[in-house]
Amino acid sequence: MGETGSEGGNTLSIRDNRTGRDYEIDILEGDVIRSMDLRQIKVEDSDFGMMTYDPAFSNTASTRSTITYIDGGKGI
Incomplete structure (x- = not known):
């Protein structure tokens, strides 16, 4: 993760016009990126950074866990 001009393997290249x-964002297993990695994209160093906006939570994965079991149908 970080500002770079090089081409990487499992990364997403972003140019801020x-x-x-140019930025390289790591692509994780399952073809996902961490939304917090976008925070490095700023116009000014004092800016908050880019954020994602996903109304209705339609294209966002909340988490991946190997120790937690959730079954929404059973209310667990």
């Missing part, structure tokens, strides 16, 4: 900066 506002600043001309």
Whole structure:
């Protein structure tokens, strides 16, 4: 993760046309990226950084766990 100009393996390349900066975001197992990795994309260093917006939670995975069992149908 980080600002870079190189090509990587399992990464997503992003160019911020506002600043001309290039970024590489790691692609994790399952073809997902961490939304927090987008926070590094800023116009000014003092900016909060990019955030994702997903109305109705339609394209967002909340978590992946190997120790937690959830069954919404049973209310667990």
